[in-house]
Amino acid sequence: MHRTTRRTWTRTAALSLSAGVVVLLNPAGASAAPASPEQARQAVTETGKQLEAIGEQVNEATDTAAQQQAAADAAAAAVLVAQAQLDALEPQLRSIAQTGYVGTTRGKLAAFLTSGSADDLIEQMSTLDKLASHADAVVSRAASARATADQAQRDATTAAAAAAQAAGDLAAQQDQLEEELAGYKSDFARLTAADQVRVHTALAGPTVTAANPAPAPTAAAGVAVQTALAQVGDMYGVGASGPDSFDCSGLTSYAYAAAGVALPHSSRAQSQMGVPVARADLQPGDLVFFYSPVSHVGLYIGNGQMVHASVTGKPVAVTSVDKGGYVGARRVTG
Numbered sequence: 606m607h608r609t610t611r612r613t614w615t616r617t618a619a620l621s622l623s624a625g626v627v628v629l630l631n632p633a634g635a636s637a638a639p640a641s642p643e644q645a646r647q648a649v650t651e652t653g654k655q656l657e658a659i660g661e662q663v664n665e666a667t668d669t670a671a672q673q674q675a676a677a678d679a680a681a682a683a684v685l686v687a688q689a690q691l692d693a694l695e696p697q698l699r700s701i702a703q704t705g706y707v708g709t710t711r712g713k714l715a716a717f718l719t720s721g722s723a724d725d726l727i728e729q730m731s732t733l734d735k736l737a738s739h740a741d742a743v744v745s746r747a748a749s750a751r752a753t754a755d756q757a758q759r760d761a762t763t764a765a766a767a768a769a770q771a772a773g774d775l776a777a778q779q780d781q782l783e784e785e786l787a788g789y790k791s792d793f794a795r796l797t798a799a800d801q802v803r804v805h806t807a808l809a810g811p812t813v814t815a816a817n818p819a820p821a822p823t824a825a826a827g828v829a830v831q832t833a834l835a836q837v838g839d840m841y842g843v844g845a846s847g848p849d850s851f852d853c854s855g856l857t858s859y860a861y862a863a864a865g866v867a868l869p870h871s872s873r874a875q876s877q878m879g880v881p882v883a884r885a886d887l888q889p890g891d892l893v894f895f896y897s898p899v900s901h902v903g904l905y906i907g908n909g910q911m912v913h914a915s916v917t918g919k920p921v922a923v924t925s926v927d928k929g930g931y932v933g934a935r936r937v938t939g
Contacts, residue, residue, distance in 0.1 A: 646800045649792045650807045653916050654930075656782075656789050657808075658900035660843045660852055663778045665871040667844070670771040677768040680761035687754035694747045701740045786843060789917065809915035810928030819889050819907025825938040826890025828864035833857070833904045833912045836921045841914045846870055851914040851921060853902050857892055860904055866937060872902040879937035887926070887934055895930040905934065 793801060806812070816834060821827035833856060842850030847859040854875055858868040868875050875892055876899040882891050887905050895901040903913030903926070911926040 642797065642800060645792075646796060646803055649789070649796060649800075650804050652785070652789050652792065653804065653808045654896065654900070656785050657853070657916065658896070658898075659778070659782050659785055661854060661872050661900045663775070663782050664844060664852070664854060665869075665874060666771070666775045666778050668869055668871060668874075670768070670775045673764070673768040673771040677761070677764040680757065680764040683757045684754065684761050687750065687757040691747065691750040691754050694743060694750060697743045698747055701743060782843065786917065793918065805916060805919045807929065809913070809919055809922060810911075810924035810926070812922055812924050813910055816906065816912070816923040817908045817910060821889040821907075823890065823938045825861070825864035825866055826888070829857075829860040829866070829904065829938075830889050830906050830912075832863040833860035833921075834906065834923070836860075836914075837912065837923060839914075839921045841917050841919055841921070843917065853914050856912075856914045856921060857902050857904050861937065864938075868937065873899045875902055875937075876933070876935060879935040882934040882936045884931070884934070888936070890938055891934045891936050893926055893934045894932050895928070897930075897932055899932060901930070 793804065796804065816837070818830055818834065821830055836847070836851060836856060836859070839847075840850045841852060842855075843852055844855070845851050846855030851859065854868075854870050854872045857872075857875060858870050861868050868878065872894060876894045879892070882888075887893070887907075889905060889907040891905040893903045893905050893911055895903075901913070901915070903911035903915075903924075905911045905926060906923065909926055910923050912921065912923045914921045915924075
């Protein structure tokens with residue numbers, strides 16, 4: 606990922622994120638400082654949108670890094686199991702080597718020369734065949750165990766490398782997020798109080814005077830709605846998923862976890878779950894998504910309202926669902 610050197614009001618060209626999304630940023634030096642308060646407000650608003658996109662990608666990278674590390678741990682454990690199976694066969698292999706039953710020609714000749722009768726010969730030949738078959742089976746199992754152990758080791762090496770790469774990508778993205786967050790806060794603080802309110806309204810949507818939830822269609826949706834509403838007033842926190850601060854997908858995953866429904870801590874990943882819902886068919890508990898690619902999610906509560914964690918510096922709030930950037934909704938309960 607490309608690092609940036611931040612300048613007031615501007616950003617470098619682009620930030621490539623490991624999940625394949627590219628967040629476009631304003632080229633540093635390509636435009637002068639805002640010529641008017643309105644331009645300054647618009648610049649901060651756009652940065653706020655970009656900041657949330659970066660934060661959501663960091664959430665996704667965090668999940669990816671955890672999954673890669675779990676895969677690496679599982680692969681390392683598979684190596685130990687495969688090696689233990691191979692080690693268990695070693696005493697039998699040594700015994701076979703010592704008794705010479707890797708081939709039976711010499712043993713059958715000795716049986717022919719020392720047998721006292723045809724019945725004795727048949728019995729000795731049968732025993733030799735059984736011993737040879739047993740030896741062949743042990744050798745075959747050992748060869749298979751060796752192949753399994755070798756493959757497990759290759760898999761473990763690959764998984765460890767992938768986990769290290771994911772961890773490195775995550776660290777780089779976290780550094781970028783911290784840099785952009787500091788810049789946003791600095792620029793936001795330079796706005797007038799009225800313009801700060803305008804920025805929050807543009808990013809969060811119009812705040813309603815009172816929450817007006819409708820009856821939920823399912824018990825799980827009802828629990829999720831009530832859990833999310835109980836967090837109103839908690840502050841936005843980058844990468845936070847409760848219990849006292851939240852980002853957008855952290856709030857929705859927290860709310861649905863209370864209802865026994867697991868959601869990933871990523872608005873983009875959540876936008877691929879459940880079934881799509883038309884704007885006119887929204888019901889309480891539906892997840893509503895914003896921007897393309899998706900980088901924000903709220904929880905619909907009915908009557909044109911949603912509860913969401915929207916932007917740094919603003920607490921969890923109930924707002925109109927009709928804010929800019931709406932792209933769709935999903936229903937994750939039956």
